[in-house]
Amino acid sequence: MRLSQDIKPISYVKANSAKVLDQVNQGSPMIITQNGEAQAVLMGIKTYERLTEGIALLKILSISEKSIEAGxxxxxxxxxxxxxxxxxxxxNNG
Incomplete structure (x- = not known):
């Protein structure tokens, strides 16, 4: 993933929304700029789901590690x- 190649101004997103959606749904997040500054990251739903699932797994692992340390x-x-x-x-019950 090369985010440096996927930096686009908001005007590009507005003018090319279908193209942008195709790109992000293929797994390439895009950084959106406004007035030359990064303001948001646009990503496809599958990428977002993987990200949130990964974060949840890390939280579970952290909680588990703390439980083990506490005996x-x-x-x-x-x-x-x-x-x-x-x-x-x-x-047997089902």
Whole structure:
């Protein structure tokens, strides 16, 4: 991804909206400028979803790391045993 090549003034976006949408929906975010200064980043919905999912995953990892440091975690064997038990229970009740 080369954002330096995808910097466009707002007037370009207004005049070429369909072209801009095609570009950002192909995974290339675009920096929009106004009066020569960067003001916004335009990206396709799939790129946005991946970004927000990645941020959520990082938050989960951070919370998990803090829990482990606080001694609140379970050994993997116990955690997987609990998961397997929950799955069996769900199958039997479903």
């Amino acid at each position: 609140e975690g379970l050994p993997a064997t116990e955690a997987f045993a609990h998961i397997r038990s929950s799955i069996k229970e769900a199958k």
